[in-house]
């Protein structure tokens with residue numbers, strides 16, 4: 001088997017707990033399958049903080065005022081990888097600033113997802129608390145970007161770390177490594193979950209109404225064939241018929257809300 005390319009998007013500003021956890025993960029994965037590990041240190045990347053103009057959503061990412069920074073290079077690295085590890089310490093109950101700038105800068109991918117054949121592992125470290133919330137947030141980001149999330153581990157690091165915590169951290173990491181390596185070996189995409197189907201249908205309902213307001217989104221969805229009634233999901237995988245049926249209702253409400261808001265026209269703002 002060829003080595004699977006693993007890209008670590010590293011949100012920590014230092015080679016500390018999060019890096020050590022990633023190295024431990026690397027060791028665990030190497031026991032399961034050949035892997036080529038690469039770190040992308042966000043602290044060293046040139047990523048322009050989002051200015052809020054929305055041009056990436058409406059006109060296309062190439063219109064971002066920050067264009068020319070490392071965003072498209074990083075996106076390409078993720079497209080070239082088989083698996084991506086999103087790794088961040090918990091800062092103030094959230095991701096680090098570096099990680100947030102990265103997510104904001106690539107936010108056009110929430111509207112125009114593209115990582116469907118990629119697996120994601122989510123790894124957080126926290127002194128005491130906050131791992132669950134941050135893992136949940138990263139899960140939302142990775143899923144909407146198109147990743148199959150296969151493995152999550154939150155680790156507690158406040159010194160002195162007692163032995164039982166060390167064991168728990170290792171167990172969490174080993175569980176995530178097993179799930180990630182199984183998904184990497186399988187390669188093929190799993191059937192989407194209920195929320196994945198609803199996100200697809202909700203977005204379809206919205207973007208189908210927004211050709212004039214958000215032409216970049218509309219063009220991308222059209223080019224991918226996602227507006228086609230026969231298309232049940234972003235990619236051609238079996239979709240649970242119940243999720244599909246409820247998804248039709250989700251899509252109808254989504255399109256109706258957009259239409260209704262547009263019929264009302266803009267209100268007065270102070």
Ligand SMILES: Cc1cc2nc3c(=O)[nH]c(=O)nc-3n(C[C@H](O)[C@H](O)[C@H](O)COP(=O)(O)O)c2cc1C
Pocket residue numbers: 012013014015016017018019089090091092093094125126127128129130157158
């Ligand atoms: C600015 C800052 C904010 C932090 N906020 C939290 C927090 O909200 N909850 C927590 O449990 N630990 C918090 N920590 C501790 C780190 O999450 C923890 O030490 C982590 O393992 C550091 O990872 P690193 O060694 O890769 O930098 C914070 C640390 C810093 C520097």
